[in-house]
Amino acid sequence: MKKQTKRILTIIFLCGVLGLGYGLSRHFSHFNRIVLEKFEGKLWELPARVYARPLELYMGMPLVPAALEQELRLMRYLRVDHPVDMDVPGKFLRAGNTFTIFCRPFKFEDGESASEKIQVVLQGGKVELLKNLDSSTFPDMIRPDPVLVGSFYPAHHEDRVLVAKKDVPPLLVKTLLAVEDQGFYKHYGIQPSAVLRALIANIRKRKVVQGASTITQQLAKNFFLSNKKTLRRKIEEMFMALALEWNYEKDQILEAYMNEVNLGQDGKRAIHGFGLASSFYFGKAAKDLRTHEIALLVGLLKGPSLYDPRRNPERAMKRRNIVLEIMKKENLIRTDIAEQAIRASLDVTDDPPKGTTQFPAYLDMVRRQLLQEYREEDLRSAGLRIFTSFDPQVQSAAEKAVSSEISRIENARRLPKGKLQISAVVTSTGGNEVLAVIGGRSPRFKGFNRALDARRPIGSLMKPVVFLTALSHSERYTLISQVDDSYLSVSTETGKKWVPKNYDREYHGNIPLYFALAHSYNVATVRMGMDVGLSNVFETLRNMGFEQDVKPYPAALLGTVEMSSLEVAQMYQTLAAGGFYSPARTIRSVFRPDGASLQRYPLTVRQSLDPGPVYLLNKILQTVVVEGTARSLNKTLPEELGAAGKTGTTNDLKDSWFAGFTGNHLAVVWMGRDDNKSCGLTGSSGALQVWGKIMAGLSNTPLELPLPEEVEWAVIDSETGMRTDKACENAMAVPFLMGSAPTETVSCPEGEKREKTAEETKKSGSAFMRWLKEVFKWEKNTQKEPYQWEEDTRQKGH
Amino acid sequence: MIFILLAGLIFSACSTRYTMPEREDAVVLRTPPEGVPQIGAKTVSHPTQSPSPSSSLLIVARLTESAEGHLKAGNLDRAFATAERAVRIDASNPRLWNLLARVQLRRGNVRQAEQLARKSNLLAKRDASLQAENWRIIAKTLRKKGAAEAAEDAEFKARAFDAYD
Numbered sequence: 001m002k003k004q005t006k007r008i009l010t011i012i013f014l015c016g017v018l019g020l021g022y023g024l025s026r027h028f029s030h031f032n033r034i035v036l037e038k039f040e041g042k043l044w045e046l047p048a049r050v051y052a053r054p055l056e057l058y059m060g061m062p063l064v065p066a067a068l069e070q071e072l073r074l075m076r077y078l079r080v081d082h083p084v085d086m087d088v089p090g091k092f093l094r095a096g097n098t099f100t101i102f103c104r105p106f107k108f109e110d111g112e113s114a115s116e117k118i119q120v121v122l123q124g125g126k127v128e129l130l131k132n133l134d135s136s137t138f139p140d141m142i143r144p145d146p147v148l149v150g151s152f153y154p155a156h157h158e159d160r161v162l163v164a165k166k167d168v169p170p171l172l173v174k175t176l177l178a179v180e181d182q183g184f185y186k187h188y189g190i191q192p193s194a195v196l197r198a199l200i201a202n203i204r205k206r207k208v209v210q211g212a213s214t215i216t217q218q219l220a221k222n223f224f225l226s227n228k229k230t231l232r233r234k235i236e237e238m239f240m241a242l243a244l245e246w247n248y249e250k251d252q253i254l255e256a257y258m259n260e261v262n263l264g265q266d267g268k269r270a271i272h273g274f275g276l277a278s279s280f281y282f283g284k285a286a287k288d289l290r291t292h293e294i295a296l297l298v299g300l301l302k303g304p305s306l307y308d309p310r311r312n313p314e315r316a317m318k319r320r321n322i323v324l325e326i327m328k329k330e331n332l333i334r335t336d337i338a339e340q341a342i343r344a345s346l347d348v349t350d351d352p353p354k355g356t357t358q359f360p361a362y363l364d365m366v367r368r369q370l371l372q373e374y375r376e377e378d379l380r381s382a383g384l385r386i387f388t389s390f391d392p393q394v395q396s397a398a399e400k401a402v403s404s405e406i407s408r409i410e411n412a413r414r415l416p417k418g419k420l421q422i423s424a425v426v427t428s429t430g431g432n433e434v435l436a437v438i439g440g441r442s443p444r445f446k447g448f449n450r451a452l453d454a455r456r457p458i459g460s461l462m463k464p465v466v467f468l469t470a471l472s473h474s475e476r477y478t479l480i481s482q483v484d485d486s487y488l489s490v491s492t493e494t495g496k497k498w499v500p501k502n503y504d505r506e507y508h509g510n511i512p513l514y515f516a517l518a519h520s521y522n523v524a525t526v527r528m529g530m531d532v533g534l535s536n537v538f539e540t541l542r543n544m545g546f547e548q549d550v551k552p553y554p555a556a557l558l559g560t561v562e563m564s565s566l567e568v569a570q571m572y573q574t575l576a577a578g579g580f581y582s583p584a585r586t587i588r589s590v591f592r593p594d595g596a597s598l599q600r601y602p603l604t605v606r607q608s609l610d611p612g613p614v615y616l617l618n619k620i621l622q623t624v625v626v627e628g629t630a631r632s633l634n635k636t637l638p639e640e641l642g643a644a645g646k647t648g649t650t651n652d653l654k655d656s657w658f659a660g661f662t663g664n665h666l667a668v669v670w671m672g673r674d675d676n677k678s679c680g681l682t683g684s685s686g687a688l689q690v691w692g693k694i695m696a697g698l699s700n701t702p703l704e705l706p707l708p709e710e711v712e713w714a715v716i717d718s719e720t721g722m723r724t725d726k727a728c729e730n731a732m733a734v735p736f737l738m739g740s741a742p743t744e745t746v747s748c749p750e751g752e753k754r755e756k757t758a759e760e761t762k763k764s765g766s767a768f769m770r771w772l773k774e775v776f777k778w779e780k781n782t783q784k785e786p787y788q789w790e791e792d793t794r795q796k797g798h
Numbered sequence: 799m800i801f802i803l804l805a806g807l808i809f810s811a812c813s814t815r816y817t818m819p820e821r822e823d824a825v826v827l828r829t830p831p832e833g834v835p836q837i838g839a840k841t842v843s844h845p846t847q848s849p850s851p852s853s854s855l856l857i858v859a860r861l862t863e864s865a866e867g868h869l870k871a872g873n874l875d876r877a878f879a880t881a882e883r884a885v886r887i888d889a890s891n892p893r894l895w896n897l898l899a900r901v902q903l904r905r906g907n908v909r910q911a912e913q914l915a916r917k918s919n920l921l922a923k924r925d926a927s928l929q930a931e932n933w934r935i936i937a938k939t940l941r942k943k944g945a946a947e948a949a950e951d952a953e954f955k956a957r958a959f960d961a962y963d
Contacts (some may be wrong), residue, residue: 029936056883058857110879140860326872430889439959480801516836580917590881603882603898605913611920620839642839664889696942704890706921715834726834734837743825762835 007052018387018530029237035243038223042055044272045154046162046593050366052147052390053433053588054108057120058140060613061127062699065097067393068122074147074392077101078283088288089115097122104285106145109387109589109597113143125699147392150357150381152367157268159355161275162593166254168274168286171332172294173254176332179323181215185250189216190232214733216241219257234763243748263297264304269355271304278686280510281309291333292341295323296348309348317346326797328472360446361439362390364387365566366586368452373599388586389433393663394426397697398436399443405690406441413680420681421674423450425569426667426694432573432602434566435665448674455562456655456672459648460520460683461543462559464575466529467517469540471613472533474737479616480721482510485524490554498554500526503682504650506600512721514620518628520647529557543608545570545581559648574660575618576644579609581590611708612737617643618705629684630658636692642703643695647683648782654678656686663701667694707735714741725751844933858884858891869901892922899935912939930959 009295055071059061063345073079077092086093089104098121105115120142121129130485132139153159165173169604177184183191213221220240225233263430264271264280271280274297282293289297299319301308321342328338357363368389370379378384402422410417424438439449448454470477477483485508490498502508508521516524530538534552542559550561563571566584574581582605590598621644624630629647637643645660656671656679668725669687679686716734717724722743724731726749734741817821830836832935861884868877885894899914915935922928933956 053886056857056887058887060856110876110883142858223925224935428886433886460806479921577917578920580920590855597875600879602878603885604910607913607916619836619838626839639839645836701890705838706890707829707923708920709923713829713830725880726831732836733834 028243032238032243032246033241035220035240039248042381044160044162044259045156045158045381047151047153047159048362048379048382048384048386049151050149050386050388050390052149052388052392053435054106054143054146057118057127057130057142057144058644059127059130062125063122063127064125065094065099065122067396068099068120070396071147072101072390074100074358075145076148076279076283078349088284090284090288097128101144102146103142106143107595108143109591109600114712116143118144119648120421127721139591146387147390148353149359149366149388149390150363151355152353153269154380156270157355158270158272158697158720159266159276160259160272161279162259163255163273163275163286165258167250168258169289169294171285171291171327172274172289172298174330174332175294175298175300175323175327176219176254176258177215178326178332178614180301182217184215184254187214187216187245189243189245190214191239195238214241215257216244216253217592219253219260220244222260222262243579261301262301262304264308266352266355280352281348283353283656289335290326290341290347292320292324292344293347295327295341296346296449298319300324309346311353313346320346356446356755358444359390359437360656361437361443361449361451362388362395362434362586362610364439364446364449364704365434365437368388369585369587370590384598385591385593387588387591389428389435389588390586391426391435394441394698395436398424398426398438398667398694400687401690401693401697402438402441402443404532406500409681409686409689413685415680419673419675420671420679421450421563422669422671422690423454424667424669424690424694425451426665426698427569427573427584429576429664430568430663430668432577432584433588434569434584434586435482437566442779450670451565453564454670454674455564455567456670456674457560457650458563458568459559459650459655460522460655461563461568461572461646461648461657461659462557462561463517463520463525464525464621464646465511465541465571466525466532466537466557467611467620468544468613468617469532469537470513470528471616471737472540472610474740475614476531477528477735478740478742479512479514479619479734480716480742481513483513483516483524484527484723485509485511485521488523488527490526490530500558505685511776514623517620518623520624520629525556526557529535530554540609544572544574545583545608559650562629565670569666569671572646572661573666574667575614576666577605578708579587579607579614579620580605580613581608610710611706612710615705615708615711615736616735618703621645622703622705625660630688632662632688633692636696640702641695641700643700643702645688645691647688649682649684653680653682654680656688656735657683658691660691662695662702665695665698665700667691669694694717710738711735712738712741716742717746719744722746724748725754727751727754802914830950850922855888858888858894861887862897863893865897865901869897869904874901874905890921892918892920892925892928895921896928896932896935903935903938906941908939912936915939926959926962930956 012123054055072092077090077387078613080086080091080093086100086102087090087104089391091102093100098119100117100119102117103113103115106113117133118127119131119133120127130139130142151159160626208291217237221578224240259275262270262272263274264275266280271277274286277297278284278289281297282289296316299322302319306312306318324338324341328334328335344401370386402424406420406422409415410420417655420441422438422441425434426436437451439451440447487507488500492498502522503520507523534554537557538550538552545795546567550556570584573584582603590601592598615666622642624646625633625643630645633643641662643660645658645663648657649655654672654676657669659668669691671681671686671690713733713735714723715726715731716722717728718730718732723742723745727748727750861880865877865880865884868880878898881894881897881901885898888894895914895918899911899918902914903911915932919929919932922932924948933952937949937952940952
């Protein structure tokens with residue numbers, strides 16, 4: 001009987017053990033699956049980083065010291081005062097016009113920039129010398145890492161910069177283990193003795209007061225579990241830790257831990273991992289951390305908020321020094337170094353890089369372009385690297401112009417303070433890259449993005465569309481055709497009469513076409529627009545790049561069409577590019593975190609307008625600046641720049657516009673009020689002033705319009721509109737589409753004298769004359785409607 | 799002088815039989831006459847240098863070199879990206895637009911190759927050999943699009959510019 005009982009008990013015991021084993025293994029495999037799923041998938045949701053265009057430094061590049069310093073600061077380079085402090089990448093030294101920069105390494109789409117010390121000398125607004133101080137060579141160009149425009153964060157606002165174990169100082173790893181888990185390389189995820197000790201302590205106090213977490217357990221807790229201190233969670237944590245250790249190498253676990261841990265807070269943004277914490281607190285890469293900095297970061301693990309070195313410097317210092325003592329005790333550092341580190345100041349940067357962007361309007365535009373092709377959650381989690389054409393120097397020039405001009409205009413015109421709003425877009429004329437965006441009068445404020453979303457009537461900015469359409473009909477309109485600016489009544493579709501008026505409430509009679517646009521005469525514009533046909537005008541508008549569907553009606557000729565600044569920029573870009581349309585781009589390329597290219601947005605062009613008429617129109621747009629409604633620009637910009645543009649004003653002075661371009665930049669500025677009340681400004685008194693200030697702050701090349709094949713020049717007598725000799729008093733040079741120049745000539749005594757001399761010379765060159773005569777005979781034959789200036793002149797006085 | 803010559807060439811291309819001009823004194827001019835006020839800002843009639851600062855030429859040359867290297871190696875993305883970098887520095891340089899056109903042609907993007915070559919031509923007024931090359935690119939793209947007649951025209955223009963190289 002005894003024997004039988006013993007046998008039964010043994011069986012029960014074995015069953016129990018088996019059952020428990022089965023239960024435990026079921027439990028373990030459950031957690032094992034969770035761990036595997038997490039590790040095989042994406043460990044972290046990584047924010048997308050949006051970068052500015054890199055600063056390409058090359059010999060002769062236009063650059064002033066203040067702009068370079070400002071950009072270096074935006075690039076998060078620390079200015080130091082002594083050469084000895086130039087110890088790690090991310091620092092610069094400035095002595096007058098000479099900059100020494102310790103560049104950070106960076107991977108671009110078409111090559112890598114190394115971490116190297118360079119010297120840049122600026123002289124006379126240009127780069128005078130570029131020197132690589134490491135190799136003592138003089139490179140043609142240097143491309144430091146770009147400014148970070150902003151990031152798109154995951155929904156939980158965790159931010160991190162991943163680091164590999166090999167990229168952090170070995171001392172950081174050793175310190176981390178010494179402080180957090182001395183037995184890390186020996187245990188299997190848990191340390192039973194420590195657990196037992198903690199258990200006893202907790203039972204004694206009747207609540208959970210002590211943890212005994214290994215690094216593996218901490219990682220398990222962070223990854224999979226809540227922050228609650230319950231027994232059940234503790235047990236789950238242990239299973240998870242075991243599963244982690246079962247499946248992964250120690251170094252993998254350690255690396256994951258170093259990237260996972262929370263080390264601080266910046267507003268809504270949580271700072272995770274040693275990679276980001278290094279730049280957040282010290283403005284450097286993790287591999288460049290010094291002893292006392294390592295100690296501070298490791299000390300932070302105990303309580304990132306409690307020991308925050310910026311908010312609680314004293315506590316942070318105490319905690320750091322405790323860690324330094326441990327490092328000394330464990331022989332991780334020599335005693336003298338420990339002493340020195342203990343005496344060192346915290347050395348955290350005063351001004352931590354903010355997670356929120358300084359350039360919300362531009363970032364908003366980037367986001368919208370991305371959302372056309374990417375899902376929002378991918379933008380927020382896939383760690384994309386997005387390279388844009390954002391130019392911090394152009395943006396800064398635009399912001400400065402906005403802030404100084406808005407208050408100046410408000411004061412000078414006694415406008416109510418704070419009501420005036422503004423938007424602006426600056427692009428490159430070559431490839432239509434968007435360089436800067438101003439979404440409102442406070443550029444740092446993330447809100448209504450007027451540059452994209454405020455659609456307002458464009459007023460006279462529409463006129464070039466009408467004139468371009470007219471100039472395309474060279475048999476009817478040339479730059480000097482007489483156009484009629486006298487009383488006009490137009491029947492609208494609804495049967496009503498519309499009588500367009502000029503801004504000065506006067507009629508100007510017959511005037512040369514170019515003059516009518518330079519002075520923005522409404523009546524002449526409407527008459528011409530009706531003559532060439534509304535549908536043709538609107539087709540020109542579409543060819544210029546305007547995509548909205550609008551119904552053509554007469555008042556649209558004077559700009560009742562509503563557009564955003566960006567849409568206007570797109571339209572004028574096609575003019576600036578000589579008739580070639582390129583879509584406005586902010587994004588150059590998108591890369592995955594592993595460096596693989598995901599997408600490129602290359603430069604594209606499409607000839608959508610004939611270059612000839614565009615050339616003639618651009619000549620008038622230059623006249624607008626030389627002697628027309630934008631002539632006040634001569635106070636801010638040099639005449640040699642040859643800038644071209646157009647003012648725009650709408651009824652009751654509700655909107656003030658200017659759109660224009662130089663050789664390399666195009667800018668559009670709108671000013672007005674959000675409540676759509678009168679802002680009291682014309683295009684000239686408002687937007688033009690800001691435009692001039694923006695352009696004056698940029699490095700512009702002169703606008704030299706390339707001469708299309710179908711354009712020729714003739715010397716014209718400005719009084720009669722006939723051809724004349726260049727020696728004559730009223731002679732002026734006018735471009736024409738081939739075959740459209742007037743054929744009648746008028747001379748003057750000076751001209752006749754010159755002609756006589758020429759005649760004598762010509763005798764030796766009769767072959768040329770024959771040729772010339774034949775050319776013009778041919779030309780005359782091709783002219784369908786010969787130009788009739790005299791008749792037009794007679795009509796004067798209507 | 800070259801413009802008058804080219805104007806003559808274009809006229810002759812229009813199947814006329816004119817003898818070549820021997821002197822520059824035409825009433826209709828390819829470039830604005832000197833010493834007379836102009837409509838708009840003053841046009842430099844015979845610019846001796848590129849409109850962009852001449853100091854940028856070296857860097858543009860380096861980038862061009864590098865882009866040509868990538869193109870030769872068949873590394874088309876890099877070739878295009880590098881040429882674009884150069885365009886950002888000097889967008890008025892017709893050789894760069896021609897380079898972009900050649901990269902696109904190599905890639906088989908005939909539509910862009912044609913347009914980029916046309917853009918290059920607009921800027922290449924002082925460079926007959928480049929215009930010839932652009933017309934050849936345009937001819938190729940037109941042939942690929944099946945526009946045989948337009949392609950022939952383009953080839954004719956290419957030959958005409960060749961003659962004046």
